[in-house]
Amino acid sequence: MPNSASPLVVIMAYDQLCTFEFGCAFEVFGLSRPEMGPDWYRCLTAAAEPEPIRAAGGLRLEAAGGLELLDGADTIIIPGWRGPDAVAPPLLLNALRRAHATGIRIVSICGAAFVLAQAGLLAGKRATTHWRHASILASRYPDIVVEGDALYVDEGDILTSAGSAAGLDLCLHIVRKDFGAKAANSVARRLVIAAHRDGGQSQFIERSLPAPSGARLSELLETVQKRIGEKWSLERMAEIAHVSVRTVHRHIYEATGLAPGEWIKRQRIAYARDLLEETTLSVDAVAQNAGFGTTTNFRQHFRTSTGFSPANYRSRFQTHDPVATSSIQNPDTCLELISEI
Template identity: 55%
Template sequence: MPNSTGPLVVALLYDGLCTFEFGIVAEIFGLTRPEMGKNWYRFASCAVDDGPLRAHGGFLLMPDHGAELIGDADIIVVPGWRGVDAAVPQRLIDLLRDAHARGARLASICSGAFVLAATGLLDGATVATHWRYADALKARYTDILVDSASLYRSHGRISTSAGSAAGIDLLIEIVRQDFGTDAANSVARRLVMPAHRTGGQAQFLERPVPVAHQSAIAPLLDKIRTELQSAWTLRRMANECNMSLRTFVRRFTEATGVPPGEWIVGER
């Protein structure tokens, strides 16, 4: 763990680990960021299984800590679980319940929602997961509401996200809540990605956007990002794309998943 004094983020390791989703937790919270000062996050990972832990991609993990580290964590992140039909160990359920009871925050990425749902802490809440697993989550945990469209959802001190890239959005949102917009933007820039997507943004677009429309909107997005403090009215943006107002709003929303005004607010 780095020599900082900030919140301790602990990512769970287990046999059958979703490598990408663990990787983004380590990247965002575990990377050295001296520009953030001494209050930046501390990061560690812990094994919740005994024996060799195999990750997707054909390699073995050698954790530095056991599950007891959950007892010290301020934020606990559950990457995608090893299978939607895989049982969640009772010891892990108990540790997560105890952590939440003492004030820790819990977060899941993709099918990690199955682990948090198993604790009973999400009963009555609306949760996000990958759209492919939404029906299975609904069927198994009938006391929760499953949002198969949103990127991420929060319920008190528990947050859940859709799959893979949506996990990045959730983790950057946690950074924004803890350290402000400038810090979140800095992390996003280092990841070479947009600064912020709101949790309610759709996981995917129902219809593919025609290439011609993408080619018209993409240069505008790049220009807005370089001139975020300018007055970007609908008329100005439509003129940039040589479209009528009505056509522009429709094409923009098709391309980004959100209306122009909401997209600009998110970028700012």
């Protein structure tokens, strides 16, 4: 049985429930994960309105309880919503307001941002939703800073994700915040998905990878990631891939939605986060291994990206058993060391 002191996640169920978004939340927080120990999440489903709760695909769902379950929650997740024009039940909105007032973390996936907006919980905050509805959210609620291209937005006590599968990214982000990178990586492996996609990454890519040079350029991106501590100019990448600088620039943008310099910076930040969480390397050594050159440069970019100084980030997110090492040659070495924990 789960430890009674472990965090309780309550997933809301409503009529016309979005089964995919619900599945994203339950897959991360509801499945039994004995390898995580007794402090792992507890998870309950709460009915947002009187039953029966019918779900997409002709399914019916029986919840563990009603809105009273929200009072004991640490995190409340609303997985999708009936649509941007659907009015949320007043009892649900009031329950969400009370929960927020007591410090309970509230999470929306996809269209559920409209529920939080109706409750007034997004006023003055940054938020996102499915890209198809982002402009609607922004026009109806001008006091919300809608980031329509973001995969997810973390405002501390309120977190919102973009459409559908972006909910998995946000759920893994929450696991990473609560239990560290090692736990998030473990869950991601079971889900067979990437362990971390930055919240600011573009929601969608207009076109697939270009052909016929796509295979060579995809290998180039893998090479850059594996050797992220090195200097990477467009000219060097073009030479390795045997293509023009313009082709490299276009390929990276089409594949990631980011300019090459921004993509490389985010890879460096992601690797630095892993080193801070999972090793005892000094901040100076992390800066060098992640390719930032100087510690001053690293501190500036890291704080801008995460909101923390490297030292504060490590004190908050470092695992209980970091790898003791004085140097790391490349990201693959780091992953091998971490996997041995």
